[in-house]
Amino acid sequence: MKIRLIRNATLKLDYAGRTILIDPYFAPRHSLPSYTGKSKNPLVELRLPVDEILSGVDLVIISHLHSDHFDSVAKERVPKTLPILCQPGDEEKIRAAGFADVTPLTDDITWNGITITRREGSHGLGPVQEAMGSVMGISVEAVGEPHLYWLGDTVLYPPVLEVIERTQPDVIVSHSCGAYWGKDLIVMDAAETVALCEAAPFATVIATHMEALDHATVSRSDLRAAADDAAIAPSRMIIPADGEEIILTAAR
Template sequence: MKLQLIRNATLKLDYAGRTVLIDPYFAPKHSQPSFAGRSPNPLVELPVSIDKILDGVELVIVSHLHEDHFDEVAMEHVPKHMPIICQPGDEAEIRGAGFTEVSPLTDMATWEGLTLTRREGSHGLGPVLEEMGSVMGFSLEAAGEPSIYWAGDTVLYPPVTDVIRATSPDILITHSCGALWNGDLIVMNAEETIAVCEIAASSLVIATHMEALDHATIGREGLRRAAEARGIPASRLLIPADGEVLVLTRSATH
């Protein structure tokens, strides 16, 4: 399989002969409001053109409808006939934007040889959830490919730990920028990402959703230093740059 980090949470997967795009966020640099009062968002441009990102894409997965996961620019460019899988409750809004093949992932679904399983996420803990709303992660499996657990916009809390222990994914993808909303942590920070590496001792962890938004509290180098200080080597925690392509096999993840 090939995994390309585009920017923020946006990933392009070549997996079991299919090409999947996750959480397309195509806004130009500084075209959206600040989240933390430090800078307009996003902080960086896309590393490749939108046409190149969409080239070959057969399925789009949208974890939730925050503007940094499926923005207006992406809605304009993703073809309206493109199959989209989303969390339950978001399908009406996506269909309202003109998309015709929208399927909520209520539990488990199969698509062209891929098996997707919805996973719970918590975009923070406590009162902040009223503002953040619901999110989902998912597991992805196919014959001959590494199993993937894409945790999504979630903090580390018991349901995430339970999925890791129950499924032992070959690849575990985290959102690790330590974003804060009014002082509350809403995605994993360095400490929680390191804890994931320790819990998922047999998984390759890939940290994404970094250095793109102004409410982040940790960058790539800071996460790398913190992980190395805890004995997590670079071979177990990958922190790709925007645009970087990772080629991964089942054997290479162990």
């Protein structure tokens, strides 16, 4: 398995002979509105040309329709013939953007020998959940590959911990920028990411979704410092730079 962090939540995953693009967000730096009044978004440019990001992609997964996960540039640039998996309820809006092969992921699906399972997420807790709307994570499994659990835009809450305990993934990808909507945490922060590592001592955690949006409160250096304070080794919590590739083999 090879994971390449593109920027924010966008990942390019080479897995079992196929290439999957997750949550394409291609907007140029400062081309979208601010969330907090601090800065226009995104805060940084893509490290790779969009054509290179899209090269070889066989499947696109869109976890939800927030603009930092599927933006207007992605709607224009992602080939309309590529198959797309999305959460139930988003399929008609994606089809309306011209995409021909859109499948809502209600439970699990096996595609080219890869099993992709929908997982619940909570984009914050309490009243902010309604404002943020529904989101999903995914588990990805195939013979001879690490079992991957991509959490998506969620805080650390009991259903996530239950999936980890029950399925024991080899690799967990978290969104760890500590973004807030008003006074409410809407994705994991440093403390929750440390707790995630402690809850999954058998897994490698890859922390993403940092240093790209103006409502984030946790930087890569903040998270590394928190991990160091908790005696979590860099091999257990990987914090990739934008454009960085990580290669992992099946652990068990």
